[in-house]
Amino acid sequence: MKKMATGNQAAALAVKESNVEVVAAYPITPQTEVVETIASLVETGKMSASYIRVESEHSALAACIGASASGARAFTATSSHGLLYMHEMIHWAAGARLPIVMANINRAIGPAWNIWADHSDSLSQRDTGWMQFYAATVQEVYDTILMSYRLAEKVCLPAMVCLDGFILSHAIQPLDVTPSGDFIPPISLPHALDTKNPMSYGNLTGPNDYFKFRRMIHDAMKRADKECREVEREFAERFGRKYGPVMEYRTDDADTIIVGMGTMAREAEVAVDLLRKEGLKVGSMRVRQFRPFPRLGLEGKKVVVLDRDCSYGAGGILAQEIRFHHDVPVYNIIAGIGGQDVRYEVIAELVRKAKPEGEFWLGVD
Numbered sequence: 001m002k003k004m005a006t007g008n009q010a011a012a013l014a015v016k017e018s019n020v021e022v023v024a025a026y027p028i029t030p031q032t033e034v035v036e037t038i039a040s041l042v043e044t045g046k047m048s049a050s051y052i053r054v055e056s057e058h059s060a061l062a063a064c065i066g067a068s069a070s071g072a073r074a075f076t077a078t079s080s081h082g083l084l085y086m087h088e089m090i091h092w093a094a095g096a097r098l099p100i101v102m103a104n105i106n107r108a109i110g111p112a113w114n115i116w117a118d119h120s121d122s123l124s125q126r127d128t129g130w131m132q133f134y135a136a137t138v139q140e141v142y143d144t145i146l147m148s149y150r151l152a153e154k155v156c157l158p159a160m161v162c163l164d165g166f167i168l169s170h171a172i173q174p175l176d177v178t179p180s181g182d183f184i185p186p187i188s189l190p191h192a193l194d195t196k197n198p199m200s201y202g203n204l205t206g207p208n209d210y211f212k213f214r215r216m217i218h219d220a221m222k223r224a225d226k227e228c229r230e231v232e233r234e235f236a237e238r239f240g241r242k243y244g245p246v247m248e249y250r251t252d253d254a255d256t257i258i259v260g261m262g263t264m265a266r267e268a269e270v271a272v273d274l275l276r277k278e279g280l281k282v283g284s285m286r287v288r289q290f291r292p293f294p295r296l297g298l299e300g301k302k303v304v305v306l307d308r309d310c311s312y313g314a315g316g317i318l319a320q321e322i323r324f325h326h327d328v329p330v331y332n333i334i335a336g337i338g339g340q341d342v343r344y345e346v347i348a349e350l351v352r353k354a355k356p357e358g359e360f361w362l363g364v365d
Contacts, residue, residue: 005175007168010138011103012037014145016047022067022074024052024060030165031105034077057082061089068098071192080107094129099152107165108338116339117164119309123317129217131159132291134261138173155224164263225292245294247286254283260306270344308336335362
């Protein structure tokens, strides 16, 4: 079924088609429309789920943890300080190996107070054991949530689907709503609570064993990379839409590669077309899958990384990841923080002036 929808509405519709059983909801700008849409679907009988109205974001994820531990499929959504308020429970969900899916509508962190797009909120959670995906279109939001449930329940890790606040969350684009059918099978959590077979859960663990559980999460995250390719392959066969950990654009003969995430990376594709008309061999890579981080094949290329975030004193977080995984010099452009407008003409000009290596803050230097 074709329709027009916002990124937030697409997230809600994907939750419905994923046969989610428990939704815990607390509003925060610019996420609120996600849980409002789900509330309407539940109230009108179009979605069969328990909808829990909690008193905080911390409680929202705690409720999802309880639901998931009992073997139910669970979902919540948040943004910015809401995600930060969940931080304790973010760790708990991953440590308990619960396949919760959460939509995070990326928003800047205060102070100074700002409600516009910024990746610092989700990237501050990069080491918690959650898989992270960054969408750039309304359709991709919908599809990624469907695939995330399939993947999360395969590897028993939670998944965070991220979309840029207002730029995508409130943008209206065409959406193909495709019922998942048996693409997402009924959930079967191997360690779900069972009153007929009681056991300890998340109990005190001594030094001789604790590290083993952390290693299991590490191994599961690495396995998720392989499993994700299989999920994407099956999704393409079923629905005709193809995805990968990295979406490449005109990279075959490129000697300069622009790397980014989210909507700014889509804008970079228009910049690539402009630069190609000038005779410059430029391509772009949009990183969809941030955790587990993929190999990009950047060796021998001039690499320009767009970061809508900053690890203070160390620079852009995406640039850090690329430097760690690839032995290449990186020119890091930090731009778009707090919703700063970054149009394709600006990206093209930054690429024209890019040095082989270094850091540049748009609007500052």
